[in-house]
Structures are given as structure tokens and as C-alpha cells.
Amino acid sequence: MNAYMPYVLCMILFSIGIYAILSKRNIIKIILGVVIAEYAVNLFLVLVAYKVGGRSAIFSETQVILPESMVDPLPHALVLTSIVIGLATTAFLIALAIRLYGKYGTFDITRMRELRG
Amino acid sequence: MIELYVLLGLMIAGAIIAIEVRNLLSAVVAVGIVGLALSIIFLLLKAPDVALTQIVVEIVAVILLIRATLHREIAQKSCGTRPFGAFMGILFLGLAVVAAIVTFSSGLSPFGEPLMTVSRFYPLNAIAGTGATNVVSSIILDYRAYDTLGEATVLFTAVIGVLTVMRSVGKKKEEDLQENHE
Numbered sequence: 001m002n003a004y005m006p007y008v009l010c011m012i013l014f015s016i017g018i019y020a021i022l023s024k025r026n027i028i029k030i031i032l033g034v035v036i037a038e039y040a041v042n043l044f045l046v047l048v049a050y051k052v053g054g055r056s057a058i059f060s061e062t063q064v065i066l067p068e069s070m071v072d073p074l075p076h077a078l079v080l081t082s083i084v085i086g087l088a089t090t091a092f093l094i095a096l097a098i099r100l101y102g103k104y105g106t107f108d109i110t111r112m113r114e115l116r117g
Numbered sequence: 118m119i120e121l122y123v124l125l126g127l128m129i130a131g132a133i134i135a136i137e138v139r140n141l142l143s144a145v146v147a148v149g150i151v152g153l154a155l156s157i158i159f160l161l162l163k164a165p166d167v168a169l170t171q172i173v174v175e176i177v178a179v180i181l182l183i184r185a186t187l188h189r190e191i192a193q194k195s196c197g198t199r200p201f202g203a204f205m206g207i208l209f210l211g212l213a214v215v216a217a218i219v220t221f222s223s224g225l226s227p228f229g230e231p232l233m234t235v236s237r238f239y240p241l242n243a244i245a246g247t248g249a250t251n252v253v254s255s256i257i258l259d260y261r262a263y264d265t266l267g268e269a270t271v272l273f274t275a276v277i278g279v280l281t282v283m284r285s286v287g288k289k290k291e292e293d294l295q296e297n298h299e
Contacts, residue, residue: 003227003228003229004221004222004225004227004228005122005228006121006122006125006228007217007221007225007228008217008218008221009122009125009126009129010125011214011217012129013125013128013129013132015210015213015214016129016132016133016136017132018206018210019136019203019206019207019210020136022199022202022203022205022206023198023199023202023203023206024136024198024199025198025199026141028141028144028145028182028185028186029136029141029144031182032135032136032144032145032148032182033136035148035152035178036132036135036136036148036151039128039151039152039155042155042167042171043155043158046158046159046162046164046167047162047228048225048231049162049164049231050162050163050228050229050231051229051230051231052229052230054163055163056163056164056165057163057239057240057251057252057253058165058250058251058252058253059243059244059250059251059252060250061250067240067241068240070240070252071162071163071164071231072231072233072236073236073239073240073252073253073256074235074236074239074256075236076164076166076167076253077253077256077257077261077264078261078264079164079167080166080167080170080253080257081257081264081265081267081268083167083170083171083174084170084174084268084272085268085271085272086174087174087177087178088271088272088274088275088276089275090178090181091178091181091275091279092275092278092279092282094181094182094184094185095278095279095282095283096282097185098184098185098283099282099283101185110199
């Protein structure tokens, strides 16, 4: 079971994020939960790519680096894309939260029920 | 890899503090701790490009979150929890953890031994195929450049969305105001 320990810790981090999304009433806390869950997913993909004793996926002119000794570069490339998209969605969520505060005067989602025009 | 476990523990502690602390500004700072520890973990896992991106993105995200919580009296105000949501969350997360442990022990290869059936191609052919010494940049800018194009599309769509949501006066009202002014 020790070989899977980083995955389990990553899963716990994801669970904390999902718990915040489901249980909190403050909209900023919900956004923080989304951010934490997103970090956990990115971390999981990079953990899957790691190889024991591996090197970064960069070749050198002065040094002989075997392609077999590198960590898996494909999840790194896709996580790079995912991180930037995560920032874009977070910015959009924050903009919505600021607008909701301006309209209702509160961050509490249970008080945003009435639809005033 | 003891430092990996220490940093993962720091991330979990930071996440719990961020979720449970009453002051919203402290919660945002705790999320900053989580993100910066994540970038150090990326460095330890031999992913320097991802670590650099994570630092930049984390700083921008914390600045935006502080913008949302700062100059109002709301930072002290804390709302409670939804008991039903918390109960269902704990129930289904328990089920998800059990399912994850079953899946990890049967399907996933152990930590440190990646399954490189597809991605073995990229380190072997990156220099001959693209001329880039950094395999990650050869993937995102050549082999999978359409992904990067899609990423740029999502980014600009989000910028348009933020500008639309944050605009305080609508277009029609703006024209009315100008006509009245004239």
C-alpha cells in the first residue's frame, strides 16, 4: 500500500475541495473549494508521470541524456494547458461573485433565492 | 521522497485551514500556501515548466481573490455550513474513497513506475522530429498544438466573459445616457 500513498494523499486533498463545494454557504469558500480540487487533479496527473530516479524531459548539448531515463512528458504538457484554463475559470467565478455581491449585498448563497429584476 | 510527503501534508493542512477559518482574507492566504507548496512539489517531481506556470497562476489567482474580499467589511463575516450538503458530501466522499482504493490496488501502476506505452514516442523522436530540446515544449507547440490553440480560445472566451459580467453600465443604457447628455 505504501506505493500508492501519494495518490491517497492527493485523493484526500480532492475530497477537501469537494466537501467545501458541497457544504459551505459562503460563495468565496465555494470558489476556494473549486481551486483546491483543481490543484489536486493537476497534482494527480503529474504524480502519475513520475519515474523513480528520472530526469526532467530536457535534452542537453554538453551531456548525454538517454530518452529512457526521462519522466513521462505527456501529462506535463497537458497539465500546463489545464492550469491556464483553471486560472481562466477561477477569474470568471470571481467576477460572478463580485457581481452577485453588488446585487444582493451578501456572499451567502442561501440569501440569493429571490430573483429581483 | 520524504519531502514529498511533508509537502503533501502541508498542502492538506493549508486546505483544511482555508476551508474552516472564519476570516475570508486568511482563507485566501491559506490557499496561496497550498498553491506554492504545489509548485515546489512539481519541481521535486521533475516538472520545471509546470512549476513555473503554477507559480505565476497562483500569484494571479491570489491577487484576484484578494480583490474580491479586501476593501469591504465582509472579510470578518462568516456564513455557516449547509448541514444537508455536508452530510451528503461526507457520505459520497466515503464511497468515492473506497472506490478509489479498490481501483488503485487493481488498475493503477504504483507510484514511480509510469505506464509509458503512448508517450514513449515523444522523448525518442522529439529532437529528430521537431528540433526542440525541451520535450514538453515540443509537445505543446508541435505535436499537440491544437490543444494550445484550444487553450488560447478558452482563455479569451473567459476574458470576454469577465469583461461582460464586470461592466457596470449596459450598452443600451450607455446610448440612452449619451442621448440625454446631448
